[in-house]
Amino acid sequence: MRGSLVGRVVSVSGSRVLARITEDIAGLEPIWDGRLHSVGQVGTVMKLPQGGSRLLAIVSGLAVVASTEATSDQDLHPDARQISMELVGEIDGAGVFNRGVSQWPGIDDPVHFVLTEDMATLFPRSSEKHLALGRVSSNMSVTATVDVGKLVSRHSAIVGSTGSGKSSAVASILQSVAKGPWPSASVVLFDAHGEYSSALGDDAKVVDLAMSQEPVLPYWVLPAGEILEIYCPNAVTPLYRELFAERVVEARRAFASGASWVAIPQIEIGADTPIPFDLKDVWFWLDTANRETFSDSAKTAHALTAAGDTSLLRSNQFRPHTPNNSVPYKGVNTGKLGTLPEQLRQRLLDPDFAFLREGDLASASSVDPLPMIISRILPITERISVVDTSLVPSRVAQQVVAALLGLLFELAKRRTRGGLGRDNPILAVVDEAHRYFGVEAVRARTNLERISREGRKYGVGLMLVTQRPSELPATALSQVGTIIGLRLNNQADQSIVAATMPDGLKNLVEVLPSLRNGEAIVAGEAISMPSRIQIRPPSPWPAGDDPEITAWNKSPKEIDLELNIAEWRERG
Numbered sequence: 360m361r362g363s364l365v366g367r368v369v370s371v372s373g374s375r376v377l378a379r380i381t382e383d384i385a386g387l388e389p390i391w392d393g394r395l396h397s398v399g400q401v402g403t404v405m406k407l408p409q410g411g412s413r414l415l416a417i418v419s420g421l422a423v424v425a426s427t428e429a430t431s432d433q434d435l436h437p438d439a440r441q442i443s444m445e446l447v448g449e450i451d452g453a454g455v456f457n458r459g460v461s462q463w464p465g466i467d468d469p470v471h472f473v474l475t476e477d478m479a480t481l482f483p484r485s486s487e488k489h490l491a492l493g494r495v496s497s498n499m500s501v502t503a504t505v506d507v508g509k510l511v512s513r514h515s516a517i518v519g520s521t522g523s524g525k526s527s528a529v530a531s532i533l534q535s536v537a538k539g540p541w542p543s544a545s546v547v548l549f550d551a552h553g554e555y556s557s558a559l560g561d562d563a564k565v566v567d568l569a570m571s572q573e574p575v576l577p578y579w580v581l582p583a584g585e586i587l588e589i590y591c592p593n594a595v596t597p598l599y600r601e602l603f604a605e606r607v608v609e610a611r612r613a614f615a616s617g618a619s620w621v622a623i624p625q626i627e628i629g630a631d632t633p634i635p636f637d638l639k640d641v642w643f644w645l646d647t648a649n650r651e652t653f654s655d656s657a658k659t660a661h662a663l664t665a666a667g668d669t670s671l672l673r674s675n676q677f678r679p680h681t682p683n684n685s686v687p688y689k690g691v692n693t694g695k696l697g698t699l700p701e702q703l704r705q706r707l708l709d710p711d712f713a714f715l716r717e718g719d720l721a722s723a724s725s726v727d728p729l730p731m732i733i734s735r736i737l738p739i740t741e742r743i744s745v746v747d748t749s750l751v752p753s754r755v756a757q758q759v760v761a762a763l764l765g766l767l768f769e770l771a772k773r774r775t776r777g778g779l780g781r782d783n784p785i786l787a788v789v790d791e792a793h794r795y796f797g798v799e800a801v802r803a804r805t806n807l808e809r810i811s812r813e814g815r816k817y818g819v820g821l822m823l824v825t826q827r828p829s830e831l832p833a834t835a836l837s838q839v840g841t842i843i844g845l846r847l848n849n850q851a852d853q854s855i856v857a858a859t860m861p862d863g864l865k866n867l868v869e870v871l872p873s874l875r876n877g878e879a880i881v882a883g884e885a886i887s888m889p890s891r892i893q894i895r896p897p898s899p900w901p902a903g904d905d906p907e908i909t910a911w912n913k914s915p916k917e918i919d920l921e922l923n924i925a926e927w928r929e930r931g
Contacts, residue, residue, distance in 0.1 A: 363406075363471040363472050363474065364381065364469050364470070364471055365378075365380055365381065365384060365398050365405070365470055365471060365472055366378040366379050366380040366381050366384075366442065366469075366470045367379060367381070367467050367468065367469055367470060368407070368464050368465065368466055368467060368468045368469075368470060369441070369466065369467075370466075371463055371464060371465070371466070374445050374446045374447075374460075375443060375444070375445060375446075376407070376416055376443070376444045376445075376446060376464060377441055377442070377443050377444075378405075378441065378442050378444065378470040379424075379439050379440070379441050380398065380439070380440040380441070380442060382439075384398065398418075398442070398472055400418065400497055401418055401419060401420065401421070401866075401867065401869075401870050401891075402417060402418065402496070402497065402867060402870065402880070402889075402890070402891035403417070403418040403472070403497045404416070404417055404418075404472075404473045404477075404478070404481075404497065404888070404890075405417075405418060405442075405444055405470050405471065405472060405473065406470070406471045406472065406473045406474075406477060407464045407468055407469070407470055407471070408468075408469065408471070409449075409462055409464060409468070411451070411452035412449045412450065412451050412452060412461070412462070413449060413450045413477065414446055414448075414449045414460055414462075414463075414464060415446070415447055415448050415449060415450065415456075415473070415477075415481075415888065416444035416445055416446045416447060417444060417445050417447055417864060417867075417888065417889060418442050418443070418444050419443050419444060419445050419864060419866050419867065420442070420443040420866065421440070421441070421442050421443075422440075422441050422442075422443070423439070423440055423441070424439050424440075424441045425439075442470075444470075445864050446460050446463070447864075447888045447889070448460065448887070448888055449461065450477065450480050454480055455480070456480050456481055456887055456888075458887075458888070473498075475498065475500055475501060478495060478498055478501040479501065481887045481888060481890075482495070482501060482502060482503050482504045482887065483504055484502075484504070485502065485504050485535075485539070486540070487507075487540045487541070488506060488507060488508065489504040489505065489506060489507065490504060490505055490507045490510070490532070490535050490536070490539060491503070491504050491535060491895065492504060492505050492531075492532070492881065492892055492894060492895065493531075493877075493892045493893050493894040493895040494892065494893045494895070495890060495891070495892060495893075496878060496890075496891040496892060496893050497891065499893070503881070503886075503890060503892045505841070505881070505885040505886050506884070506885045506886070507541070507885075509840060509841065509884045509885040510820075510822075510841055510885040511784055511786045511820040512784060512815050512818070512820050513815060513820070513840030513841065513883075513884050513885070514811060514814070514815075514820055514821045514822070514823075514838055514839045514840050514841075515820075515821070515822045515823075515839060515840065515841040515842065515843065515883070515885065516822070516823045516824070516825070516828065516836065516839045516841075516842050516843070517529060517822065517823070517824045517825075517842075517843045517845070518824075518825055518826070518828045518842065518843070518844050518845065518847060518852065518855070518856060519826060519844065519845025519846055519847055519879070520826055520845075520846055520847055520848050520849070521826055522846075522876070523845035523846035523847070523874070523876060523877075524845050524846075524876045524877035524878075524879075524894065525824055525825075525826070525845060526554055526555075526790075526901045526903040527877060527894070527896060527897050527900060527901065528843060528845065528877065528879065528894045529548075529555070529788065529790065529822075529824055529901075530555060530558040530559070530897035530900065530901045531894055531895050531896065531897040533546065533548065533555070533558075533559060533563075533743055533788070534558065534559065534562070534897055534898070535895075536742060536743065537559060537562035537563065537742050537743055538562070541742065542742070543742075543783065544738075544742040544743070544786075545737065545738050545742070545779070545783060545784070545785040545786070546738065546742060546743045546744070546785070546786045546787075546788060547736070547737065547738065547743075547744050547746060547763070547767065547785065547786070547787050547788070548563075548743060548744070548745045548746065548788040548790065549746050549748060549760050549763075549787070549788065549789045549790055549795075550745050550746065550747045550748065550749065550790055551748055551749060551756075551790045551791035551794055552749050552790070552791070552902075552903055553567075553747050553749035553750070553902070554749075554901040554902040554903035555745050555790075555901050555902075556745055556747070556902075557899060557900075557901060557902045558897055558899055558900060558901040558902070559743060559745065560899070562741070562742065562743060563738075563741060563742070563743035563744065563745050564738055564741045564743070564744045564745065565744075565745045565747060566735065566736060566744060566745065566746045566747065567747045567750075568714045568746065568747060568748055568750075568751045568756075568759065569711075569714075569747075569749075569750035569751050570750070571713075571714050573718070573735070574713075574714055574715065574716045574717065574718040574732075575714040575715075575732075575735060575736065576714060576715055576732070576736070576759065576762060576763065576766075577635070577715065577716065577717050577718050577728075577732060578590070578638055578715045578716070578717065579611075579633065579634065579635045579636050579638070579717055580633050580729065580732060580766065581633075581762050581765075581766075582630065582631035582765075583603060583604045583607040583608075583630035583631060584600075584604075584630075584631075584802075585758070585761070585762050585765065585802060586607070586638070587599075587600060587603055588758060588802055589706075589712075589715065589755070589758040589759075589762070590638075590702070590703050590706040590707070590712075591699050591702045591703055591706070592754070592758075593702070595699065596695075596696070596697070596699070598692070598695060598696070599645075599696050599699050602645060602648070602692070602696070603641065603645065604630040605630075606640075606641045606644050606645065607630045607636065607641060608628065608629060608630050610636035610637065610638075610640055610641055611628050611629075611630075611632055611634045611635075611636045612625050612628050613636070614634060614635050614636050614637075614720070614723075614724070615628055615634050617724055618634075618635075618723070618724045618725075619724065619725055620725070620726065620727045621634060633729060635717060635718075635720055635723045635728065636717075637669075637717060637720060638703075638707065638717065639669050639670065639672060639707060640669055641703075642669075642672065642700060642703045642704055642707065643667065643669040643674075643675075645696060645699075645700045645703070646667075646674050646675070646700035646701075646703075646704065647667075647674075647675050648690060648691075648692040648693070648696065649692060649693065649694065649695065649696040649697075649699075649700050650674065650675060650676075650677050650693065651675070651677055651690040651693055652677045652678055652679065652680045652687035652688060652689060652690065652693065653687060653688045653689075653690065654686060654687055654688075655686075655688070656688060658688060658690065658691075661675075661677065662677050662678040662686075662687035663675060663676070663677055664676045664677060664678055672704050672707055672708060674704075680693060711751070711752055711755055712755065714759075715759075718732075733766075733770070736763065736766075737767075737779070737785070746763065748760065753794065756794070756795065757794070757795050757797075757800050757803055758802070758803070760789065760795045760803065761795065761800065761802050761803035761805075761806045761807075764787060764789075764803075764806045764807065764810060765806045767779075767785060767787060767810075767819055768806070768809065768810050768813075768814065768817065768819055771785065771814075771817040771818050771819045772817050779818070780817050780818040780819075781816075781817060781818040782818070783818065784818035784819070784820060785818065785819055785820070786820045786821075786822060787810070787819065787820065787821055787822070788822040788824065789821070789822070789823050789824060790824045791824065791825065791826075792823040792824060792825040792831055793825045793826070793827040793828075793830040793831060796830075796831055796832060796835075797830060798830075804832045804835075807821075807831075807832060807835050808832050808834045808835050811832075811834065811835040811837075811838035811839075812834070812838060821835070821839075823835070823836075823839070826852075827849070827852060828852050828855040828856070829849070829851040829852050829854070829855055836855060836858075837858075839859065839883070840883050840884040840885065841881070841882070841883030841884055841885040841886065842856055842859045842881070842882055842883055843879045843880075843881050843894075844856040844868070844871055844879055844880045844881075844882075845871075845874060845877070845878065845879045846871060846872060846873075846874040846875075846876070846878070847871040847872065848871075848872050853868050853869075853871055854868075856868050856871065856880070859882055859883060860882055860889060864882075864889055867880055867882075867889060868880070870891075874891075875893070877893060877894045877896065878891065878892070878893050878894070879891075879892055879894055880892075
């Protein structure tokens, strides 16, 4: 062990240990056993033998301290190099690593750099329980692994500035899931930029919301409140909300009465029961209620001038009411709903909302369509499903991601043995999470917080990917069990990462701006101890990598704008 000695303990305070580096070590990367060993690098692991155990500590700082020890000729010793460390765990006599320590080092106890075999104890080989994430930066011969179960069930976050390697980290992890010993894995990835399908290839099912020829998420699958927020997001009045919910209940019950597969009693069907109905019928009733006038004071005969058409979203036309309570008379709700029925009509006509349409309601009366709808979204036979929201307007994508997360949670809550949930956990990976969960996205934040708090109980895990963690709900971030922090420059965002670190290691966050591309500080429940890791590059890379400029070298310059325009028109 003498060859690996780097210094001796000079101070112990709680979990913090100070050690003076021996004078015979030149530099901070001594050579031992044929290779360089880092000593003073922040994040390096050190070993402190204690009888049959080996305490492990992470270097958190390096300093030069003026010596006050006098020699025989009264000269001062040269200034001493000193490292500060935080105790994080120990390897017991059986060779098993445990977090926390059962004993503390004493003054003048030796400090050694860890050997490859010590690091192997910290990072088990990749297996059914552990996924290979990359290489330990201080010892590139050691493969860093994470506990898959804890990564999924206890939530995680991948944070980093633009260009730091977030997309490649996500792609690398998902490629490992797709190729690893998890044939029944279930991952739903919300792809904000359409970049992951190229990285996952045939290992994933891709659901392109903007280009789908079939309704991906029919509105009737959603609770009435979510339907209303998607189709009428502005200024929904309590009256409109109440009338809308009432009509949705009636529409769901009317459909159920003619559907052979519906077994639940009519009285148990509510506004949120996922039974098909036609939203155009609801619109027509609300629009009529907002316009109607009557030819008699008993208000039994409409003062109709032109009949509307539900299927064509054409309104009934009425004679305008008089202000002096004479013929024609106003209805109970005439004018009280303002422009809200028209907002609903415009959204029903909007091609951006085509993937939310009801589908074939005629065939739905004989066969329950919900299993087929869910199978289009979830990875039933595949391990990964990529939901591409890149060409969906932000105002729509925000609501859809919220709705799909809510759908996953509701399915898992109502689990049966062998179904989705605790028996078959599912991981929801949300790329560019700040795009969907801003302060204004009330329902999206509510669904996110609910999954972060309760998802573990029902087998729903989250992986939030973002460059701005400070814009995500604090409740959700507080439930993140593992964080993968790539290069991050914003101090407010760095503080979010710091909150996940043990108190003595918070200054590890100070190295975040200096990390290399694809390098991360990984901390939390899925990894044995906080570590600096070079994440394994994906193969192939996602489409979000930097574009090549080789086309600039061509002559003459040729750009065919017709291709761009055709794609623009086709995909919107």
